[in-house]
Amino acid sequence: xxxxxxxxxxxxxxxxxxxxxxxxxxxxxxxxxxxxxxxxxxxxxxxxxxxxxxxxxxxxxxxxxxxxxxxxxxxxxxxxxxxxxxxxxxxxxxxxxxxxxxxxxxxxxxxxxxxxxxxxxxxxxxxxxxxxxxxxxxxxxxxxxxxxxxxxxxxxxxxxxxxxxxxxxxxxxxxxxxxxxxxxxxxxxxxxxxxxxxxxxxxxxxxxxxxxxxxxxxxxxxxxxxxxxxxxxxxxxxxxxxxxxxxxxxxxxxxxxxxxxxxxxxxxxxxxxxxxxxxxxxxxxxxxxxxxxxxxxxxxxxxxxxxxxxxxxxxxxxxxxxxxxxxxxxxxxxxxxxxxxxxxxxxxxxxxxxxxxxxxxxxxxxxxxxxxxxxxxxxxxxxxxxxxxxxxxxxxxxxxxxxxxxxxxxxxxxxxxxxxxxxxxxxxxxxxxxxxxxxxxxxxxxxxxxxxxxxxxxxxxxxxxxxxxxxxxxxxxxxxxxxxxxxxxxxxxxxxxxxxxxxxxxxxxxxxxxxxxxxxxxxxxxxxxxxxxxxxxxxxxxxxxxxxxxxxxxxxxxxxxxxxxxxxxxxxxxxxxxxxxxxxxxxxxxxxxxxxxxxxxxxxxxxxxxxxxxxxxxxxxxxxxxxxxxxxxxxxxxxxxxxxxxxxxxxxxx
Amino acid sequence: xxxxxxxxxxxxxxxxxxxxxxxxxxxxxxxxxxxxxxxxxxxxxxxxxxxxxxxxxxxxxxxxxxxxxxxxxxxxxxxxxxxxxxxxxxxxxxxxxxxxxxxxxxxxxxxxxxxxxxxxxxxxxxxxxxxxxxxxxxxxxxxxxxxxxxxxxxxxxxxx
Ligand SMILES: Cc1cc2nc3c(=O)[nH]c(=O)nc-3n(C[C@H](O)[C@H](O)[C@H](O)COP(=O)(O)OP(=O)(O)OC[C@H]3O[C@@H](n4cnc5c(N)ncnc54)[C@H](O)[C@@H]3O)c2cc1C
Ligand code: SF4
Ligand code: SF4
Numbered sequence: 001x002x003x004x005x006x007x008x009x010x011x012x013x014x015x016x017x018x019x020x021x022x023x024x025x026x027x028x029x030x031x032x033x034x035x036x037x038x039x040x041x042x043x044x045x046x047x048x049x050x051x052x053x054x055x056x057x058x059x060x061x062x063x064x065x066x067x068x069x070x071x072x073x074x075x076x077x078x079x080x081x082x083x084x085x086x087x088x089x090x091x092x093x094x095x096x097x098x099x100x101x102x103x104x105x106x107x108x109x110x111x112x113x114x115x116x117x118x119x120x121x122x123x124x125x126x127x128x129x130x131x132x133x134x135x136x137x138x139x140x141x142x143x144x145x146x147x148x149x150x151x152x153x154x155x156x157x158x159x160x161x162x163x164x165x166x167x168x169x170x171x172x173x174x175x176x177x178x179x180x181x182x183x184x185x186x187x188x189x190x191x192x193x194x195x196x197x198x199x200x201x202x203x204x205x206x207x208x209x210x211x212x213x214x215x216x217x218x219x220x221x222x223x224x225x226x227x228x229x230x231x232x233x234x235x236x237x238x239x240x241x242x243x244x245x246x247x248x249x250x251x252x253x254x255x256x257x258x259x260x261x262x263x264x265x266x267x268x269x270x271x272x273x274x275x276x277x278x279x280x281x282x283x284x285x286x287x288x289x290x291x292x293x294x295x296x297x298x299x300x301x302x303x304x305x306x307x308x309x310x311x312x313x314x315x316x317x318x319x320x321x322x323x324x325x326x327x328x329x330x331x332x333x334x335x336x337x338x339x340x341x342x343x344x345x346x347x348x349x350x351x352x353x354x355x356x357x358x359x360x361x362x363x364x365x366x367x368x369x370x371x372x373x374x375x376x377x378x379x380x381x382x383x384x385x386x387x388x389x390x391x392x393x394x395x396x397x398x399x400x401x402x403x404x405x406x407x408x409x410x411x412x413x414x415x416x417x418x419x420x421x422x423x424x425x426x427x428x429x430x431x432x433x434x435x436x437x438x439x440x441x442x443x444x445x446x447x448x449x450x451x452x453x454x455x456x457x458x459x460x461x462x463x464x465x466x467x468x469x470x471x472x473x474x475x476x477x478x479x480x481x482x483x484x485x486x487x488x489x490x491x492x493x494x495x496x497x498x499x500x501x502x503x504x505x506x507x508x509x510x511x512x513x514x515x516x517x518x519x520x521x522x523x524x525x526x527x528x529x530x531x532x533x534x535x536x537x538x539x540x541x542x543x544x545x546x547x548x549x550x551x552x553x554x555x556x557x558x559x560x561x562x563x564x565x566x567x568x569x570x571x572x573x574x575x576x577x578x579x580x581x582x583x584x585x586x587x588x589x590x591x592x593x594x595x596x597x598x599x600x601x602x603x604x605x606x607x608x609x610x611x612x613x614x615x616x617x618x619x620x621x622x623x624x625x626x627x628x629x630x631x632x633x634x635x636x637x638x639x640x641x642x643x644x645x646x647x648x649x650x651x652x653x654x
Numbered sequence: 655x656x657x658x659x660x661x662x663x664x665x666x667x668x669x670x671x672x673x674x675x676x677x678x679x680x681x682x683x684x685x686x687x688x689x690x691x692x693x694x695x696x697x698x699x700x701x702x703x704x705x706x707x708x709x710x711x712x713x714x715x716x717x718x719x720x721x722x723x724x725x726x727x728x729x730x731x732x733x734x735x736x737x738x739x740x741x742x743x744x745x746x747x748x749x750x751x752x753x754x755x756x757x758x759x760x761x762x763x764x765x766x767x768x769x770x771x772x773x774x775x776x777x778x779x780x781x782x783x784x785x786x787x788x789x790x791x792x793x794x795x796x797x798x799x800x801x802x803x804x805x806x807x808x809x810x811x812x813x814x
Binding site: 027028029031044045047048049050053054065066067068069071072073085089090093094097098100101103104105107108110111112133135136140143144147148155179205208209210211212213214215218219220250330333334336337339341343344345346351353355383384385386387388426428431435472521538541582586606607608609610611612613614615 | 752769805
């Protein structure tokens with residue numbers, strides 16, 4: 001084939017995918033590594049790539065400790081509560097203690113953050129969210145990354161990580177192809193920070209036909225962060241913890257500002273409040289978790305799904321009261337224009353004026369990602385000063401592959417990071433990656449020409465397949481020797497929907513269904529390997545996105561089968577194990593796919609909770625329940641931090 | 655199709671091709687103008703609409719659930735630092751303009767070049783701090799939060 005091979009050698013820090021996590025990594029790497037070679041390889045154009053391409057109207061993770069609002073441990077409690085206990089609290093604490101510094105820098109860079117004039121603080125949307133005019137959020141953080149990086153390679157679809165041939169389980173860079181020129185790109189690097197984002201389009205979307213691009217997470221979120229790391233043999237965690245979102249119907253417009261700031265609320269088709277009546281029944285599944293405040297996202301979904309299945313849909317968002325206030329009405333619309341324009345397009349097209357009509361809501365198809373109310377991703381080391389031994393192996397945010405780091409959706413167990421937290425994780429990973437190099441851990445890496453050649457062949461194989469078999473048929477897309485990427489994607493979505501708890505089956509699955517799903521996915525993976533065809537470079541991009549989605553899905557199926565309980569009713573149900581089971585499953589799930597054989601192994605990892613005064617109080621008042629015995633004696637320190645916080649808060653006001 | 659290109663306005667400059675995150679704005683080789691090659695992978699993100707120097711791109715809602723006849727248009731101006739939207743309902747009853755700031759500073763000028771910022775010393779490297787910290791991370795002017803400073807411990811098990 002006529003495509004050139006372009007080699008970029010001697011890279012110190014390679015950032016794969018520059019969304020919010022990747023731009024944070026590239027920016028920060030320069031500070032710690034003045035002399036380092038920092039390169040970005042990005043599938044699209046970093047000015048408008050990733051989940052934040054169209055902007056955001058809120059920053060959903062901001063402590064406000066400067067204004068005496070929250071401390072990092074408050075956020076840990078919140079995220080732990082929302083995810084029914086299943087989080088990496090060391091990583092969360094670490095992210096939360098740094099996130100404010102990122103947000104304040106955004107403001108200095110020109111991002112318009114709204115202010116509460118009376119308090120002098122940022123304008124709060126909710127306890128954790130602040131409001132921004134964020135149409136240009138992405139171009140602004142991209143500018144910062146561009147200033148730091150030696151070079152940005154836009155339009156490179158990264159397909160594989162390179163591995164060191166000298167030392168097992170050590171990364172050596174990445175390869176991919178340019179979606180414009182078709183050229184083969186090789187990046188040899190001492191470290192790689194993967195920020196390639198989460199996955200949409202794994203499950204059959206509710207939209208059909210032309211509207212299939214109307215998914216909640218961007219259609220270009222191809223699960224590449226997972227696909228790349230899984231194939232390299234990195235351990236993954238919580239991949240069963242996919243997310244379902246309650247959103248405005250069809251447009252998937254966000255509801256956060258509506259609930260929190262505009263104070264709109266939901267009701268069923270008869271105009272009744274419905275949520276609370278499902279809570280007693282939920283107690284049978286999740287026990288005391290239903291009493292937690294705020295009610296976990298998945299449990300609210302459960303009430304929504306159950307009410308609709310009981311025949312009392314549709315669920316409406318009551319906007320007609322709030323929207324009588326012209327100021328709030330404007331905010332309601334700006335909220336969409338700033339981050340989900342399609343919802344505004346839809347309301348205009350259907351003459352839905354929320355001032356005079358309460359719009360419908362829906363529950364979405366599931367998504368696999370790790371920065372929203374969900375924590376799929378790689379099993380990463382935490383920071384030295386916080387993490388217990390099981391969670392620490394030398395470098396913050398490093399996966400179980402040496403020199404391979406993650407940020408944002410790529411990192412598992414860290415829900416509620418959102419845009420700001422993902423950027424922060426990128427910064428943390430960058431500092432650690434530079435340290436790794438300075439410690440000499442990246443010395444002597446060798447990536448053989450054989451490895452590079454093998455990957456080249458694999459990358460273009462779908463185009464070869466097309467060339468060879470295209471002329472067996474007269475015309476059209478039906479060929480006995482191959483399928484095209486769209487046909488493969490349709491098959492993936494159908495099987496994930498039916499066997500792994502998609503919207504089409506009300507999020508229900510069980511061990512038998514999952515086993516069939518694994519088998520069918522295996523066949524799809526085989527078809528991909530021998531019979532995926534790409535007629536041009538654009539289809540080659542779609543073929544590799546599909547590959548990453550298949551690898552992600554396999555991991556999701558395996559994890560869902562492994563966790564024998566229903567931990568998150570409303571995200572998915574294991575019909576054969578309808579109970580939340582703290583006795584056996586108050587653990588994180590960790591998997592590894594053997595890169596040689598493709599075989600999966602899974603294990604349980606312990607959960608460490610951060611314990612402070614709050615928990616001690618709670619424990620005293622809670623009814624005695626059998627809990628696994630503590631291994632270490634609890635800390636004796638009980639000094640209350642609260643009064644100090646209050647004092648500072650009043651100080652900040654004056 | 656979600657985005658479409660007005661024949662008489664497009665000059666084939668390729669700005670939309672350069673920016674589309676989904677790689678679906680392509681130049682048709684016969685007419686040398688842009689078009690959306692894969693509408694079912696379009697997010698209606700408006701990145702191309704905002705980038706087109708000739709306002710040649712519009713969005714028509716997805717055919718499977720959006721009726722014909724409305725419009726949502728936009729103009730983004732980096733120099734003025736604003737974005738202006740116009741929403742027109744299908745029935746014409748609502749027709750309004752909404753405007754929002756996109757930046758508070760001259761474009762890009764508030765962003766530091768870390769090549770020219772003084773580098774970290776050894777103690778900074780050995781600490782848990784990031785660039786520009788501990789600025790902004792606490793209200794009491796203390797250092798970074800740690801388990802110790804916040805009177806916390808990490809404990810295995812089910813505790814809450
Ligand atoms: C509709 C919506 C609303 C949201 N609302 C908010 C909000 O109000 N507030 C908030 O804080 N957060 C919000 N979020 C969440 C936030 O956008 C994400 O948490 C964040 O963007 C995740 O960062 P990331 O770096 O992991 O992924 P992304 O930002 O998605 O970046 C991934 C990057 O990797 C690139 N990439 C992918 N595959 C490859 C490959 N194979 N090779 C090379 N590059 C690749 C992509 O092009 C992209 O640039 C919202 C998200 C959505 C979709
Ligand atoms: S940016 Fe506008 S003028 Fe340029 S090619 Fe695209 S549609 Fe045509
Ligand atoms: S609206 Fe977005 S996804 Fe659709 S063509 Fe334009 S840039 Fe691409």
